[in-house]
Amino acid sequence: MARQVKRAFKYRFYPTDEQAAELSRTFGCVRLVYNKALEERTRAWYGQRRRISYVQSSAALTEWKKTEELAFLAEVSSVPLQQALRHLQTAFANFFAERAKYPRFKSKKRSRASAEYTRSAFTWRDGRLTLAKTTGPLDIRWSRPLPEGAEPTTVTVSCDSAGRWFVSILVQDIVTPAPATEAAVGLDVGITCLVTLSTGEKITNPRHERRDRERLARAQRDLARKAEGSANRGRARRRVARIHARITDRRRDFLHKLSTRLVHENQVVVIEDLNVAGMVKNHSLARAISDAAWRDLRTMLEYKAAWYGRELVVIDRWFPSTKTCSNCWTVTEQLPLNVRVWTCGGCGARHDRDVNAAKNVLAAGLAVSACGAGVRPQRESSRTGRSATKQETQRVTAGIPRL
């Protein structure tokens, strides 16, 4: 049974000088409107415990446009400004539901500049995309085709800190669920090896990554030595941004292929929830990149599992997947990080550290999945049938991810 899904396609494009100027102006207005509305909401919330709605923010925007000092807001397309207020509304809804931290101001340096256009603010004709208030269609590099007959519903234009322009096109697409299979897989995440599968397969980082990472570290050291405000510093910063962007791009491409493959091959995919508070923090660059990759992989697995009719089970990090023997469930007390291969004291089985962990992740996930956890919210705890007798303190949570 085919189903309709929303799907985003991201491309690079090369704006004319005129388009670049208009879009940069729009980015500035989006940031200003977002920050000003956030300021008002903050005053209302911390001053009077009063919540401001989207409708009120939108009415305020109309008033701002009438003032002399903010009249320029009326010169750019109004849709991206409205969308900024909608995003702020979502950020506050998440904050009030305790799903997110208090919204932050958009800074020119740190936040990615972007503007979102809904259907009324762009035209799409014969594969050519033209945004409101800009002249001529965008010069888009179609690195992969949009689905046949796709109608864009939302278009987001952005410019990253390396000065590259992107357009992300959201379309309605139709996906067909993958044929049912008995296969299931557990994933263990690491730094040296990105992911280890319960099948024993080790998936290493993308090919160029080590070299790119060394380049990044060198560029960052360079940047740190440059004088504040100098032209050299600006150049060094753009260089860091460019290398960073390259790592991210290659990584995303790699993760897309991996997640598609895992979802196609398996009915159930089990992963660990690494976002549990209290996890040991390690601030190395490798760690930061590996954490980011894991978050991206998880997001991709979540929506692809939903698209293709698969189940993604997320288990609690505190399940001692590493120290438990996947063969006899004996827990080993001491297992230092440098021990990559170990022998179980209970049954004598010899384990590769990561493969053993992945096998345990799979077993824990399947136990939860089998007792119908697929319909439970993610935060609800349950015990796995197998581990409950042996390890009284274990907690396993699972369920359908939020989409």
Ligand SMILES: [Zn+2]
């Ligand atoms: Zn054992």
